Every structure is written in C-alpha cells, then in structure tokens.
Amino acid sequence: MTDRPSDRPDAGGSQDGPEFGWLYGRRPQGDDGAAAPGTTPASQSPQQPSPQPPPPGVPEPTRMMPVQPRPEPTPTAVHQTTPRQGQPASPTPPPVQPAPPQGPPGGPGAPARRGGGGGGFWARRVRRPRFWIRTVLLLLVLWLIYTVAVPFVTWKGSDQIAFEPSKGERPADQPGTTYLLVGSDSRAGLSAEERKEYSTGNPKSxxxxxxxxxxxxxxPSVLLSIPxxxxxxxxxxxxxxxxSAYARGGPELLVQTIEGETGIRIDKYVEIGLGGVVDVVDAVGGVEVCPKERLKDPLAGLDIKKGCQEVDGKTALAYSRSRKQSALGDLExxxxxxxxxxxxxxxxLSPWSVVNPVRWWKLNRAVPTFFRFGDGTSALDASRWAYAMTKTGSGDNRTCTMPVTDASANHWNRDLADPLFQAIIDDQTDEITDEQCTPNGVEVPKG
Structure with a gap:
C-alpha cells in the first residue's frame, strides 16, 4: 500500500491529519495562518532567553540550537580549495613565511659574534691547537733574536786595546790559538766607596x-798561570x-816580555778589571768556590769558611786576591x-743564563766593565775563548801553574818549563806530563 501525498508527514497537512511540521522546523500555525500561540515567527529573534511552554494539546516544538559563528582561518591554516561548480573562485592568499625558531643567545642558529664571550671569535681561536703552536713558535723566534742580538749590542760598547808589540821581533805564527788573560788591579771606574768596600787599596795601582x-x-786545551x-x-x-810590565808599558810591553821568555806567540788578548769581577759574578747569581781551609784576610776583605759554598761578587773578588793566609802565597x-x-x-754558559732573558741582559751589560779585548778580536773569537775557559780542568784539558824552583815563585824551573812551552808551540799538548803541569807549580802529584 502506497502512501498518498496527503498522508506523508511532509505534506502540507490535511484537515484531520496530524501536524508534523514542527519536526522540520516549521512553526505550528493557527486557523488563520498565523503562528500558533507561544511561538515566534522565524524572521524574528527571540526576546527571551527561554521560550514559553506551548498550550495544552499542542506538541512542544523542537528547540533549535543557536548557530555558532565559524572562526576565521588563520594564515597558516588557509588551504587552497577547489571552488564548487557555479561558485566564483576565491583569491589565493599569499604564502606566509614561517617565523624563525626562537632559542637562547649563542645557541644553535644564532649568528657568530666577532667580539668576546664564551663562544666569540677569540675564544674559538684559543681553543684551537694550531693557535698555540703558532704562539709557541713566535715566542721561540723572538727569544732567539733577543739572545743573538744582545751580545752584539753590548759588544759594540766594549773597548778594544792595542796589545801587539811594535818593537822587536816576535815569534812566528804557530798552530792553534793562544790567548793571554790579564787580571789588572786597576781601580779605574771605581768610586771611593767601592774601593773601600772591595778593599782595593791604592787607587793609582x-x-x-x-x-x-x-x-x-x-x-787538549791548556791553561797556564804565571806567578x-x-x-x-x-x-x-x-x-x-x-x-810591573803592564804599569810601565801597557799590554804591549807585557806581551813582548812573555813572548821573549816563553817563545809562545800570543794571538789574542783579554783583560779583566776588578770591578768587572764583582759585576759579572752578581749578574750570574753568584758562583761556587771550595776553599781548602778557613780564610780570613782583612787586607783583601775576605772572611770565608772551609768547604764548597756560593759566594757573591764581593767575596769572589776577595777570594781571588788574597795571598796572606797560605804558606804558598801567590802560588795558591x-x-x-x-x-x-x-x-x-x-x-x-749555563742554560739558565741564556734562557733567562733578565739574567742574559744583566750579564751582557756587565761585559764592558768586565772585559777589554785586544784589537782584532771578534765576537766569535771572544765566544771561543769563553767556551774554552769553561772546559779547562775537565776531561783531558789541563790547568797548570808555571813550574818554579820554590814557593817564592821568583824563578822558573827551566827543566820543566821549557818542555811545557815547546808542547804549546808545536800544538802537541797531549805530550805535557803531570810533572810539568801541577796545580801550584811546585808540588808534584803523587803516584
């Protein structure tokens, strides 16, 4: 059986059929077509928050939920859609660039700064091993330049004096090199206070x-002392x-006298002053001496105990000048x-004197007051002499005192001295015997 149109609920409704228009959102109407009592026309907005209940016998209409406005899409949520057929295409909004990620300063994504700070330019360079390698190499180069330059600067301030005799005949050239080292007791350059402090005595000596x-x-190298x-x-x-030769004729007469007595040609001349001994010893931080007995000499300003000990420049000078407290006198x-x-x-020549820039500077500044070199002596010649001096007494090298006849040291023992001179002239120092080379010139080593 098929329903007739008039019997369907969505039909306009018959006189006797039930009214279901409310089910589809239509308001019940009265007989005159007006809205049923208790209802509000669709074109009007309700004035009360809650509708009035319908009269008895009238079904309650379905309440319509208020329409919620749809929020506008954000720029990041806009999607391009295809318009329906018959609808105009909406303009496509421009793409929105995403915001840069936020993070702490100096974190990932932050630009590197050129200044300071934990992650700055210099901090990164310091952490690189290559930075430290370059720094060490630079300091090493500067130290080498300084070490080489200082002696040449001070060398220009040192005096060179004439020492080669201008009169008489000299020995012919000989193999090897022979230096004459002279320790003058000249007080030149010392003040009255310094002469008193160092107990140097006569200022004109x-x-x-x-x-x-x-x-x-x-x-082997040989160092020979002349009483x-x-x-x-x-x-x-x-x-x-x-x-007395130096006081009478200077270095020239002294060299001429020694060459005439020994037959040894003197190639280089080095002179040491009293004040220079004090300056150099203090510049190197003192030296070690080993007295064999307690020494006390008021004339030289010496008061030192027995045994090895470090001494300053003043004590070192007094120790090398005193001769009153030993039976051997000048020989000791x-x-x-x-x-x-x-x-x-x-x-x-110790490594510390060279490595320490302060000590190296003080030492070289003391050279002009300590040394005077003969004409023609180069910085290389002086270095060779200084190096040879440090090697005397070690290994096969020899240190000797001129062989003499007795403790007065007035006369040389020619039987021992002449063969010693000839070994030096011929540069055959390995032939020198222990009898010819003794510490004080008179004592022959036992055994």
Missing part, C-alpha cells in the same frame, strides 16, 4: 795580579818582576783565580 796563557788547538812575582828579563828595564792565589774564572765561565 795598575799591576797585573793575574796572568794566564790559554792554548787551544788539536790537542806575579816571577823575575824576568823585561825589554828596556832589565830583570824585574813580571807584574793563582790557583784560586783559576777557580773563580772557571766558576764564572760555567755560570755564563
């Missing part, structure tokens, strides 16, 4: 208390003590002089 021949060549009271034939003055003094000079050489 220019005697040579120290005279040493240093020979270097193919054989100051040795009586020799001095050109123009006859027999005199050798230490020349031994102590060699000891002090050797100790200075060891300190001068």
């Amino acid at each position: 220019e005697l040579t208390d120290t005279m040493m021949l240093l020979h270097t060549g193919d054989g 100051r009271d040795s009586i020799v034939d001095m050109p123009g003055y006859g027999e005199s003590k050798i230490n 003094r020349v031994r102590r002089q060699r000891e002090v000079i050797g100790a200075i050489g060891n300190k001068v």
